[in-house]
Amino acid sequence: MNSETLNTLDSYSKNKYKYGFVTEIDDEKPKKGLNEDTIKFISLKKNEPEWMLDWRLKAYSKWKKMKEPKWANLSFPEIDYQDIYYYSAPKGFEKKPKDLSEVDPKLIETYNKLGIPLEEQKVLAGVAVDVVFDSVSVATTYKGELEKLGIIFCSIGEAIQKHPDLIKKYLGSVIPPGDHSFSALNSAVFTDGSFVYIPEGVKCPIELSTYFRINAENTGQFERTLIIADKGSYVSYLEGCTAPKRDDNQLHAANVELIALEDAEIKYSTVQNWYPGDEDGKGGIYNFVTKRGLCAGKNSKISWTQVETGSAITWKYPSCILKGDNSIGEFYSVAITNNFQQADTGTKMTHIGKNTKSKIISKGISLGKSQNTYRGEVSFLRKADKARNYTQCDSLLVGNQCGAHTVPYIDSKNNTAVIEHEASTSKINEDQLYYCRQRGLSHEEAVSLIVNGFCKQVLQELPMEFAVEAQKLVSISLEGSVG
Amino acid sequence: MFLEIKDLSVKIENKNILKSLNLNINKGEVHAIMGPNGSGKSTLANVLAGKEDYEILDGRINFKDNDLFDLNIEERAQEGLFLAFQYPVEIPGVNITPFLHSAINSKRKRMNEEEIDNLSFAKLLKSKASDLGINIDMLKRSVNTGFSGGEKKRYEILQMSILNPDLAILDETDSGLDIDALKIVTDGVNKLKTKDNSFLIITHYQKLLDYIKPDYVHVMVNGSIVKSGGSEIAAEIEKDGFQKFQ
Numbered sequence: 001m002n003s004e005t006l007n008t009l010d011s012y013s014k015n016k017y018k019y020g021f022v023t024e025i026d027d028e029k030p031k032k033g034l035n036e037d038t039i040k041f042i043s044l045k046k047n048e049p050e051w052m053l054d055w056r057l058k059a060y061s062k063w064k065k066m067k068e069p070k071w072a073n074l075s076f077p078e079i080d081y082q083d084i085y086y087y088s089a090p091k092g093f094e095k096k097p098k099d100l101s102e103v104d105p106k107l108i109e110t111y112n113k114l115g116i117p118l119e120e121q122k123v124l125a126g127v128a129v130d131v132v133f134d135s136v137s138v139a140t141t142y143k144g145e146l147e148k149l150g151i152i153f154c155s156i157g158e159a160i161q162k163h164p165d166l167i168k169k170y171l172g173s174v175i176p177p178g179d180h181s182f183s184a185l186n187s188a189v190f191t192d193g194s195f196v197y198i199p200e201g202v203k204c205p206i207e208l209s210t211y212f213r214i215n216a217e218n219t220g221q222f223e224r225t226l227i228i229a230d231k232g233s234y235v236s237y238l239e240g241c242t243a244p245k246r247d248d249n250q251l252h253a254a255n256v257e258l259i260a261l262e263d264a265e266i267k268y269s270t271v272q273n274w275y276p277g278d279e280d281g282k283g284g285i286y287n288f289v290t291k292r293g294l295c296a297g298k299n300s301k302i303s304w305t306q307v308e309t310g311s312a313i314t315w316k317y318p319s320c321i322l323k324g325d326n327s328i329g330e331f332y333s334v335a336i337t338n339n340f341q342q343a344d345t346g347t348k349m350t351h352i353g354k355n356t357k358s359k360i361i362s363k364g365i366s367l368g369k370s371q372n373t374y375r376g377e378v379s380f381l382r383k384a385d386k387a388r389n390y391t392q393c394d395s396l397l398v399g400n401q402c403g404a405h406t407v408p409y410i411d412s413k414n415n416t417a418v419i420e421h422e423a424s425t426s427k428i429n430e431d432q433l434y435y436c437r438q439r440g441l442s443h444e445e446a447v448s449l450i451v452n453g454f455c456k457q458v459l460q461e462l463p464m465e466f467a468v469e470a471q472k473l474v475s476i477s478l479e480g481s482v483g
Numbered sequence: 484m485f486l487e488i489k490d491l492s493v494k495i496e497n498k499n500i501l502k503s504l505n506l507n508i509n510k511g512e513v514h515a516i517m518g519p520n521g522s523g524k525s526t527l528a529n530v531l532a533g534k535e536d537y538e539i540l541d542g543r544i545n546f547k548d549n550d551l552f553d554l555n556i557e558e559r560a561q562e563g564l565f566l567a568f569q570y571p572v573e574i575p576g577v578n579i580t581p582f583l584h585s586a587i588n589s590k591r592k593r594m595n596e597e598e599i600d601n602l603s604f605a606k607l608l609k610s611k612a613s614d615l616g617i618n619i620d621m622l623k624r625s626v627n628t629g630f631s632g633g634e635k636k637r638y639e640i641l642q643m644s645i646l647n648p649d650l651a652i653l654d655e656t657d658s659g660l661d662i663d664a665l666k667i668v669t670d671g672v673n674k675l676k677t678k679d680n681s682f683l684i685i686t687h688y689q690k691l692l693d694y695i696k697p698d699y700v701h702v703m704v705n706g707s708i709v710k711s712g713g714s715e716i717a718a719e720i721e722k723d724g725f726q727k728f729q
Contacts, residue, residue, distance in 0.1 A: 429572070432572050434534055435572045435574070436574070437556040438557075438565075439583070439586040439646065440557050440560035440561045441582075441586055441589060442557050443557070445585060449581075449582065450574060453574055453576025453577035453625065454576055
């Protein structure tokens, strides 16, 4: 074990960040910094066709002219884009391993520590995992099963090679590269991520899952995920994240696009516990994520569920464009901030079609000296007759040095729209704590129980196994924060 | 001595509530404290449970060879002190099963006993609930949330029967109960009573004592116990009120 690993283990034991270990693998990366050569390097490494490189370079030229969006209630030093590695792949991974025996045992060990059931026999529980280790997909489980149904579940890199028509048609169709600077950046330098296509009428029988993990130091992580649910199909997708502990800040700018055609439904669940920084606010992930779903067809439905407990900075607004008549968009969110974490998260629901419905349930919990903002925009365009939105934003404050903010925007161009909005902010109730402690629970257990209860409306939207993990994560996030 | 309260004086926000209060309870005894509103009955219950809003001016409390003031709220609970609340608080989203399961295991941990697993606990909870005539559907709801007054009190008794305390304090558990609910609650208490545990029942009315026979009745007025005796005192109060004790 070298000194860095020892240091990491040491700090891990001090700070209780369970996933703060580093895997020792030689990796291969281009020089630091962003320019056309970086993009060409990435494209070459991934053996991409010419049209993909052109697409990336166009996005890059847009990015050069753009400034970061500034609306969020966040403060952080300026990001030096020339001080970041844009590609990192464990050596010898240009060719994907055929089975697990070809995979570096250290990688397997890492996943075991994270509790990911990589080997097929461990996946009998019903989760197919497309694992992203830094930038290259390592192994995809359950692929055969899914292929029989015509379901495509692979890395985005593989999809570019094998399914160019779908990529050309849909990539960037929901989040145009020029949307804002982070989407342009991602479009220029994205390295890997997942691709899902569910054919017409197929209900995907298992939860699809990607476990993202940032490993190499100073590597920006730029995943790109694209999910297409064809007419009458259904898919539930899970995304979980952990990152090893670092003292430097790392940048993460993912783009996720969902497309639901007529009568299709996509359920997308995230548990995000990237390293949040230490008690003094040092280190941690900067998480600037763009997630957007398009309900393209009639009666389609997209549902986002997120549990955000990590990252030094979270900037994230999973949104729905409700274009098809009778389409439904949902957003369920728990965001917990502790110490010096800052979260500015929420959603955008854009009602275009008739009878479209959206529902927003947001639960923010602030502890320590953290700042937690819900920011949401609900808009009804002119043709959105009889559209409805229901929004509920609840904030819970633990301690008196943290902040909770709610910033809802509503914009209606159609006077038949129905909008309901409920918001509450409360401090953790002393009588509840007294009651729990009188039954023998410690102060911390009592807080954890009450907070979990506060989040229940959202947690119960998660797939069963995920919900149990999320509850544990909620408790871990509260540890040491009460006294 | 099982519980010994000696010369206890307590104030809250510059107001003296308890004044040199003395009370001794032995194992296997049932004590009732009666008194008019504002006499300090609930303060006594909360001071015993360890609520932090009170200032202890003088005196001491011993419980099972512990100086009670050395223990915090949860440690007292784990030592076997249970308070059935007058107004049980709602905890939305928290189901009773994990709630009580954690509670019973934290007590077992302190007593160096083996923890009880999920399945055995679920069975225990169901059987206790049916003993007390509590509908199983009630166990699916969040703690006290949306319960009627009577339901909340029954729920307190259910928790008490699961945690099986050495000393149970019932703070005006009878208030707001109709006769049927009162019977369920008092039946529960009578079933739980053994020669090894004790009860301190705080009540405003004599009614409760028709169903639970106390060994001792104390009259509390203005923060002190002014008279102690047997159940004949309850009958006296029923007849003449608290006037003559003030």
